[in-house]
Structures are given as structure tokens and as C-alpha cells.
Amino acid sequence: MDPKQMELLRRIMETQFITVELNLFLDTHPSEERALQDFRAASRELHNLIATYEAAYGPLLNFGLGEPGMAPCWQWINDPWPWEINWRGKC
Amino acid sequence: MRRYLPKGNRRGVLGFNTPRPESQADLEEEFEEETPDSLQEDPPCPEEDDKNLAPSATATRWPWGPKRDPSDRPGCPDRGPGCPGGPNWPPWCPGNPPCPPGTGPGAPCPPRGIPLATAWVPWQVYNGYVHPCEMAGPGTIFPELLRCPPLYQKPPGT
Amino acid sequence: MWVYQKMLQYPAGVKACNPKLAKSIITQYGGPDGELAASLRYLTQRYTMPIPQAKAALTDIGTEELAHMEIVATLVYNLVKDASIEDIKRAGLDGYYADHDKALYFVNGDGVPWTAAYIQSKGDPITDITEDMAAEEKARSTYEYLLQLSDDPEVDRTLRFLWQREIVHFQRFGEVLDLLHEHYSHKHVFEMKGYDPAALKKKDDDSGRIITP
Numbered sequence: 001m002d003p004k005q006m007e008l009l010r011r012i013m014e015t016q017f018i019t020v021e022l023n024l025f026l027d028t029h030p031s032e033e034r035a036l037q038d039f040r041a042a043s044r045e046l047h048n049l050i051a052t053y054e055a056a057y058g059p060l061l062n063f064g065l066g067e068p069g070m071a072p073c074w075q076w077i078n079d080p081w082p083w084e085i086n087w088r089g090k091c
Numbered sequence: 092m093r094r095y096l097p098k099g100n101r102r103g104v105l106g107f108n109t110p111r112p113e114s115q116a117d118l119e120e121e122f123e124e125e126t127p128d129s130l131q132e133d134p135p136c137p138e139e140d141d142k143n144l145a146p147s148a149t150a151t152r153w154p155w156g157p158k159r160d161p162s163d164r165p166g167c168p169d170r171g172p173g174c175p176g177g178p179n180w181p182p183w184c185p186g187n188p189p190c191p192p193g194t195g196p197g198a199p200c201p202p203r204g205i206p207l208a209t210a211w212v213p214w215q216v217y218n219g220y221v222h223p224c225e226m227a228g229p230g231t232i233f234p235e236l237l238r239c240p241p242l243y244q245k246p247p248g249t
Numbered sequence: 250m251w252v253y254q255k256m257l258q259y260p261a262g263v264k265a266c267n268p269k270l271a272k273s274i275i276t277q278y279g280g281p282d283g284e285l286a287a288s289l290r291y292l293t294q295r296y297t298m299p300i301p302q303a304k305a306a307l308t309d310i311g312t313e314e315l316a317h318m319e320i321v322a323t324l325v326y327n328l329v330k331d332a333s334i335e336d337i338k339r340a341g342l343d344g345y346y347a348d349h350d351k352a353l354y355f356v357n358g359d360g361v362p363w364t365a366a367y368i369q370s371k372g373d374p375i376t377d378i379t380e381d382m383a384a385e386e387k388a389r390s391t392y393e394y395l396l397q398l399s400d401d402p403e404v405d406r407t408l409r410f411l412w413q414r415e416i417v418h419f420q421r422f423g424e425v426l427d428l429l430h431e432h433y434s435h436k437h438v439f440e441m442k443g444y445d446p447a448a449l450k451k452k453d454d455d456s457g458r459i460i461t462p
Contacts, residue, residue: 009256014223017258020313021220021232024417027305028424035217060255076255083323087260088403209430210379212423229259229406230413236420240412241393 001080005057006087012049012060018042251312258316261407263327268340271328272358273398277321277411279355279363282387284321288314290368290384294377300432303374303425307381310418317411322353324404374429382422389415 022039029035050060051067058075059066069075205211220232231237277283291311298304329342329351337346345360355363371377392412399405 010260013256013258013260016256017223018220018232020258020309021417024306024309024313024421025215025217025233027309028302028421028428029215029217030302032217034219038220061252062255063252065252082255082257082319083326085257085260087262210382210423210426212382212420212426214424214427215420228413229410231417233417236413236417238413238416240396240409242389242416 001085005053006085008049008053008056009085010087012046012053015042015046015049019046251315257320257323258313259320259407259410261320261323262403263324264401264403266331266336267328267401267404268332268336268342270399270401270404271325272340272342272345274321274328274395274404274408275325275353275356276358277388277391277395278318278325278353280357280361280391281367282384282391283357283363284314284318284388285355285363286367287384287388288312288318289365290370291381293368294370294381297370297372298374298377300428302428303378306421306425310421313414313418317414320407320411324407325353326351328404375426375433378422378426378429382419382426385415385419385422389419 019039019042022035022042025035026032026039054060054067055069058071058078059068062076066076215233215235218233218235221234223229223232226232226234226237228237228239279285288311291307291314295304295307295311298307329337332340332351334346337343345354345356348354357363369377369380371380389412392408392415396405396408396412399408
């Protein structure tokens with residue numbers, strides 16, 4: 001996997017981790033206004049990052065929820081799959 | 092067995108600080124009979140002895156002693172719930188974030204009104220979040236929830 | 250319904266091949282306190298929860314546990330994939346290799362296969378959430394023991410991530426429990442089969458008071 005793709009994927013992982021944590025928090029604190037605003041901001045950033053990634057490297061979600069892009073072949077099956085990626089170190 | 096409640100607001104750790112009544116008359120003067128509505132159901136005691144109400148020095152039968160206020164909780168730890176930074180914090184942990192208000196050492200114990208036999212976890216108050224890259228450890232964006240393993244230290248030698 | 254996102258929740262990795270460590274870590278894949286047990290437990294308990302916060306929390310946490318299962322699988326896969334037959338024999342994985350080669354399978358650290366007896370879905374929301382809190386603590390302890398066994402820094406940081414997640418999940422379930430208490434303290438009409446309040450009332454002969462349990 002080329003470094004640019006890995007870097008973009010890492011940023012998506014971090015932003016999505018923020019949205020996942022805020023999602024869990026809001027499940028039990030549904031009326032927490034500040035958390036909701038933070039969630040909206042993080043979610044917007046996540047959508048932008050994912051759109052950038054999918055335009056270049058193919059869909060991240062299956063079943064039509066990810067952007068298929070205009071590449072001439074079906075990109076969903078492309079390697080590497082997540083358990084094959086070689087990460088090293090922290091942020 | 093009849094239940095008695097102490098007059099006024101009697102406190103004392105396990106009743107040891109309160110002077111023992113000298114006689115039955117003293118006892119009846121100290122304690123007044125409570126009204127039926129507030130009577131709670133007694134679990135059946137194996138050795139009911141209605142006649143001898145004056146305790147001996149070694150009496151351990153529950154509920155002997157003045158009824159304690161629910162907020163008097165000698166078993167409640169000094170360290171408030173939900174915040175790291177107590178005396179048992181492992182020494183290898185990075186600098187602790189400040190505790191949210193109402194938690195941390197010396198914070199009050201869980202509020203009364205929680206009935207017995209109920210599990211209770213303190214509520215998280217939203218104080219914003221920290222980007223995962225800037226956190227002192229992986230796994231959460233809330234500094235209040237950040238911990239270092241092991242969560243509880245085993246006694247030395249185990 | 251579920252979709253799959255082609256991405257791990259955390260950049261899990263290993264530093265070096267270590268099938269002996271994989272033999273221990275696989276317990277969080279198919280063991281009693283592992284991620285499969287956790288996710289199936291939560292996803293199956295959510296159907297009978299009375300309040301929307303509980304249904305949402307169980308769904309989301311259950312889905313996240315599936316993601317953690319994937320992370321554990323990644324660790325085991327990477328620890329074993331470059332092992333030679335000698336490494337595998339030295340690690341005591343002969344029996345596992347004979348049945349599964351280097352593939353993943355739902356077993357615990359000793360090869361005991363996963364069973365639905367590891368989980369429970371009692372129907373009583375308080376019981377279920379209390380079980381979920383216990384499950385999170387069990388998983389946390391298991392990660393602590395795995396951290397003791399591990400000598401691989403990359404595996405350590407991944408285990409530390411998963412360990413911290415268990416603590417956060419415990420907090421969430423604790424809050425759901427509080428919401429359930431609040432739900433039950435209001436006068437909701439509910440029915441328990443076989444419960445007949447009238448038949449359970451009895452008079453106290455001495456005082457004439459009615460005692461109800």
C-alpha cells in the first residue's frame with residue numbers, strides 16, 4: 001500500500017474514532033448539545049476525508065454505500081485487505 | 092420482633108461510641124417506637140430473643156445499635172468515583188489530567204437515594220474531547236476515561 | 250442491517266512472528282470473554298430492551314465489538330502467517346495446525362471451541378445490562394493478562410487500545426443501567442407472568458397491617 005493511501009486511511013481512522021466515541025456518548029446522553037455539535041463537525045470532516053479516499057482508491061463501504069468511482073473495474077475487491085496492511089508506530 | 096428507632100439523630104461508628112443503656116427503662120427512654128408505616132420488613136433472624144433487649148458488650152446481632160443515617164458510609168472510599176489520580180495510581184502512568192468537578196480525592200460518596208442491591212456507575216459529564224493523536228494513550232477521546240493498565244494493582248507478592 | 254467498512258478501527262500490527270503469543274491472544278477471538286462473545290451477546294440482547302438508549306447502545310457497542318474481533322483476528326493472523334513448522338511445533342500449536350493450518354478458528358487459548366453457553370440473553374433488562382458490565386470487566390482483565398504475556402511492543406499498543414475500549418464500554422453500560430432504573434422508577438404498567446399481587450398479600454395477625462413483599 002503506498003504511503004499516501006496509508007496516511008489518508010490513518011486520518012480516516014482517527015476521525016472515525018472520534019465519531020464512534022461521540023456516537024456512544026450520545027446514545028446515553030442524547031440531549032447533550034455540545035457533544036452533538038462536536039459530532040456534527042467530526043462527521044462532516046469524516047465525510048470529506050472518505051470522499052477524498054474513495055475518489056482515489058475505491059469504495060470503503062460495500063453494498064452501494066461507498067462511492068464506486070469511475071474506474072473501469074470493480075475496485076471493492078482490491079488488495080490489501082485491512083488485516084494485511086503493515087502499520088508501524090503511533091500517529 | 093419489634094423495631095426501634097433512636098430518638099433524634101444518633102450517629103456513631105457501628106454504635107460503639109454511644110453509651111450502652113444501663114437498664115430496660117433507659118433503653119425505652121432512648122428509643123421511641125416507630126410508626127407502622129415506616130416499619131421495614133425484618134429478615135427472619137435465627138435466634139429471636141424478645142425478652143433480653145439490653146446488649147452485651149459482644150453483641151453482634153444485626154440490627155443492634157442505633158440506626159445510621161444512609162449518608163454515614165464509613166465503607167465509602169476517600170477517592171471519589173470516576174477520576175484517576177488516587178493514591179493507587181500506577182507510577183508508570185503519564186501525567187494525570189485534572190479531575191472533572193465532583194470527582195477525585197475527597198469527592199463525596201455516591202448520593203443517597205440509591206437503593207440497596209443496586210449497581211450504580213457515575214455519569215460522565217461532557218467536557219469536550221481530545222484528538223486521539225494528542226491523547227496520552229490509545230483507546231478513548233475522553234481524558235476522564237483514560238486509564239493505565241493494570242487498572243487495579245495487585246498486592247506485592249501475588 | 251450490517252455493512253462492512255474496509256478498514257480496521259485501529260492500526261493493529263505486530264513486530265515479529267510469534268505463534269506462541271498468538272495461541273494466547275486467540276482467546277479474545279473465540280474464548281469465553283472474547284470479542285465474538287461480547288458482540289453476539291449485545292446484538293442479541295438489544296431486541297428486548299425497553300428504552301431506545303439501551304437499544305442504540307447495545308447495537309453500537311455490539312457492532313464495535315465485531316470490529317474488535319477483526320483486530321484480534323488481524324493480530325493472530327499476522328503473528329502466525331510467517332511461522333515455520335518448527336515454530337508452530339515449538340509453540341505447541343501442532344493440534345491446532347492439524348485441524349486448521351494457519352487459519353483462524355473460534356477457540357480459546359487451549360483449543361476449546363466457542364459455544365453459545367458463554368453468553369446469555371435473559372430478557373430482563375437489568376440482568377442483561379449487569380451481565381454486559383461483567384463481560385466488559387472480564388474482557389478487560391483478559392487484556393491485562395495478555396499484556397503481561399506479550400513482549401511485542403506493536404501488539405502491546407493494540408492490546409492497550411482494546412483494553413481501554415472495554416473500560417469505556419463499561420461506563421456506557423453503567424449509564425444505560427442508570428437509565429433503566431429511571432425508566433422503572435416511573436409508574437409504567439408492566440406485566441410479569443405468574444405474578445398475582447392479590448394472592449401474595451397476607452395479613453399480619455398481630456397488628457392487622459397488610460404485609461406485601
